[in-house]
Amino acid sequence: MANESLGFIFLNALVINNFVLAMFLGICPFLGVSGKKDTALNMGIATTFVMFVSSMCAYALNWVLVALGIEFLRLISYIVVIASAVQLVEMFIKKTSPALFRALGIYLPLITTNCAVLGIAVFQTAKNYDLAQSAVYSIGAGAGFTLALLLMAGLREKLDLADVPSVARGAGMTLMLAGLLSLAFMGFAGLGGGGD
């Protein structure tokens, strides 16, 4: 598993096993912040950054835990690292762009409970990725998340102008769209060459 090339890992995380559409990670922000394209893009970038930082920290942490033989503390230490990384990003955004801070609202601290972030840490450990592979994997997954969020936001902006039956104006319609997107992304599965 661990001898996959960097390019393949990136492509795999970006489209073939897209975190949102194929693996169902990070659905909450996907449904919550995909109303407008700007917000979606910024949310995607913030999440990608958190993913990258926590992936790197998780790699170092795992090395220490294995060296000490206390792997059962893995989950607890990962989540603490992620929570700190989110706090860091939150302070940074608040300082540099208060408008963006308000737009992201509650979803910013909720990156902590975004399963995509913890998912990265758990998967890279399970797949025995080395440092470079982990870095590429987290960036690819973050880019995939951003891509899905952007596509969804574009679709929903168009949908606002369409004449939808009043019953379907809720989460149901959004999920239906997500299903169609996911169906489209299944087309990328062939790129993996049956690897997964």
Add this chain to the structure above:
Amino acid sequence: MSLLNKEEPLTLDTFVRGIWRENPVFVTVLGMCPTLAVTNSATNAISMGLATLFVLLCSNVLVSMLRKVIPKEVRIASYIVLIASFVTVVDYAIQAISLEVYEALGAFIQLIVVNCIILGRAEAYASRQTVVNTAVNSIGTGIGFTLALLCLGVVREVLGAGTLFGVRILPEQFQPWVLMLLPAGGFFVLAGWMLLIDWMNHRKERKALEQEGATVHGQ
């Protein structure tokens, strides 16, 4: 969402509302990731539901016990550490009980940590209510979550494989609708349930409006 600051009396509603009126999946739309990811068979759905129920119950009871001890500033971090500990317990327990289930659920057992239902209940309920209330409410919410997962799991397994809990229930000639087991199918089935519930709510509202109109007209 109940944002009560006062302790509420223990009533039947404490238990029931998590199942129906505040169903975590269909009404408050929380915990979507496991809902979609592990419901490709009814067995997976029920194991995930029970695992979540266990974590929800244990961590929220502990949160409620410690609610006067945990400082407000670090409460979220404390909750999440408590939750992570119980998830670790569940992770090892499932591995010991059934390796098959463990492999089917995969990383999603560890990802129970970031299930927003648990943190949401801890923040909105357990941090303000007594231990008994919290336990009752957590069990209700957990059952609501399990039932919602089962709703999806049953539909997807029957249509996607023609079986239910691994037992064949549709005739051999039935061509399995494999799409239902794939990620896209999960989205579609959940969307279907949501639309159904929205439609029912709409009808109820319209009926209530009509009745109101009729009485006004009658006077």
